[in-house]
Amino acid sequence: MTDDLLELAGRSYRSRLLTGTGKYRDFDETIAATEAAGAEIVTVAIRRTNIGQDKDQPNLLDYLPPDRFTILPNTAGCFTAKDALRTCRLARELLDGQALVKLEVLADQETLFPDITATLEAAEILVKEDFQVMVYTNDDPVIAKRLEELGCVSVMPLAAPIGSGLGIRNPYNILTIVENASVPIIVDAGVGTASDASIAMELGCDGVLMNTAIAGARDPVLMASAMRKAVEAGREAFRAGRIPRKRFASASSPLDGTFF
């Protein structure tokens, strides 16, 4: 089989499943699930250091070393463009100058839908500051294109609200976003189970990012494995080209040579 790599911000990845690192029981479960998922890109949040904590207490990046994983700092929890910019600048410093960030600016606590005007504003500034911006957005094809035109390296439409597990609510919009795009489209948020990830990939998305669907499963490591297979299966099905849907049957066996 020929290599089918995800080309993202100048690097190539075998895995098209990106995973979050939140909501796990402990770091051991985080790394076990990350490995079962086969993820090469993992998101992290940027938060205050616990002052006075034990110096020997393990750090997330000890478990997920940046020389083995692409660490994708995320502006999760930011509700203003200003806070997202601060977070990205701190993240770049934290990761020794790495420019790759995931931008999300949220609008309200209940839906966690993106604040699109603030997202556009922050994306424009970040691109000017030479960040490589992967941007979380809604499933609006017009906005997705606008974000690409601003210079984002990947556009990441939601399937459904963050953590909802509702799956792809608007496959036709996701399809339109994919068809219009010349940067990787990675479905971010809302996946609930393996079939949701497959559907995203069958629509032609370049990857899927998820956290809760794995970390919140009864058995996160097993779900991580299921998601890896689902993403791979969906990708292969997309590349293979599915048959068209038809209203009536089409026999699988030859009609010639029947003896009955």
Add this chain to the structure above:
Amino acid sequence: MEIILNGEPLRVKDGLTAAGLVASLDLSGRRYAMEINGELLPKSMHEEHELIPGDRIEIVHAVGGG
């Protein structure tokens, strides 16, 4: 003098540098980033940057997140 570190008031000696603060917190050599009054302070400036009273300092690191 008093500064605000990660949202909490903290008494430190006058003229303390950013690097001095980091050392006093036992964070030297660890992976962190710092901003002062909302602006990033690059590591290359920690040695020379002197804190002033009322500075609001954030020291952050990476944690699990989506």
